[in-house]
């Protein structure tokens with residue numbers, strides 16, 4: 001049995017980034033850059049107006065209510081060849097090229113127009129007012145995004161604006177899910193005596209989908225050693241990571257640990273001093289990582305979020321691999337006994353956190369509406385309303 005801290009250390013030490021692949025930028029959301037991307041152009045690439053208004057020479061506005069004749073127009077997509085003569089104004093729109101010779105744009109609301117002249121109500125006018133300069137955002141040749149950057153929607157937009165069409169990113173892991181448990185029935189089938197609907201695979205696939213991991217294979221093993229071994233072996237040939245659910249405890253029909261031993265996997269840890277999710281087993285061979293998740297659905301999902309997801313993120317090149325964590329005041333008193341740290345399904349709102357009804361490891365009802373986990377180490381077994389507790393935000 002290891003501590004939560006030790007288990008996390010061993011996860012971090014063992015998960016390394018997978019090889020890289022090339023991805024078209026529109027498909028690269030959620031991937032991590034494996035190489036710096038350099039800007040092949042400056043942004044903006046020409047001087048742009050940031051307002052609808054009038055381009056002027058700022059020194060022409062030497063007083064309140066200066067009047068200038070409007071001599072031309074510059075619109076977005078129009079030519080950048082216009083030039084402004086001192087003592088005149090050019091009508092201009094947001095995103096349009098600022099004519100050569102113009103040093104400021106006066107926003108329309110600070111002007112009025114009479115007989116083809118603009119009356120400027122802004123004074124004084126600073127040089128470059130409402131002008132976006134060439135390279136103000138990024139200059140040609142600079143690093144646009146550094147290796148290690150997680151590609152968010154903002155990053156996809158930024159790269160596309162720089163005409164980057166393909167990026168080198170870390171590949172995401174291929175996952176096999178091995179479902180064990182002879183009591184399990186597929187949804188839609190009738191429930192027999194002592195049977196339950198199999199829900200862990202759907203839950204784990206959903207959590208993987210949320211992470212942008214789509215190469216997932218599901219297999220079902222009977223509760224016997226031979227079937228568990230052959231399923232694990234087969235899945236290991238086609239996947240990077242195998243998650244088993246169920247059969248990891250000490251019961252007579254719990255074969256996952258024995259099967260992993262039989263295929264020669266090295267155990268990195270078995271059992272964590274925590275509730276729920278104590279019997280998590282992490283093992284590896286040269287090619288594969290194996291996570292034997294406890295069958296209890298809430299235990300399985302806590303282990304996924306706290307240990308497996310961070311490992312998958314590290315394999316995908318992410319550095320911010322653990323769930324975002326911060327301290328918040330708890331809205332109520334809570335206490336527990338025993339020697340295991342606790343993870344509580346919880347709800348964060350209005351800058352405080354509340355643990356939800358139904359914390360048992362078989363119960364997903366609380367998880368279904370949780371947006372966070374509270375982590376209470378055994379050193380914090382009695383908390384009172386207002387005490388700060390560690391909160392891990394779930395990816396929703």
Ligand SMILES: Nc1nc2c(c(=O)[nH]1)N[C@H]1C(S)=C(S)[C@@H](COP(=O)(O)OP(=O)(O)OC[C@H]3O[C@@H](n4cnc5c(N)ncnc54)[C@H](O)[C@@H]3O)O[C@H]1N2
Pocket residue numbers: 179180181183184196197198199200201245246247248249250251254276277278279293294295296297299361362
């Ligand atoms: N003598 C002991 N018994 C148990 C211990 C222990 O230390 N000593 N640990 C308990 C803890 S803690 C947990 S957690 C569970 C883990 O058990 P297993 O991983 O072997 O899981 P199963 O026994 O196969 O199943 C547990 C429970 O979850 C249901 N289940 C399993 N798979 C699914 C699925 N895919 N979809 C929905 N529900 C599933 C299963 O029917 C059981 O009710 O062991 C304790 N026992």
Ligand code: MOO
Pocket residue numbers: 274275276277278279294296298299361362
């Ligand atoms: O770890 Mo078990 O999940 O405590 O029920």
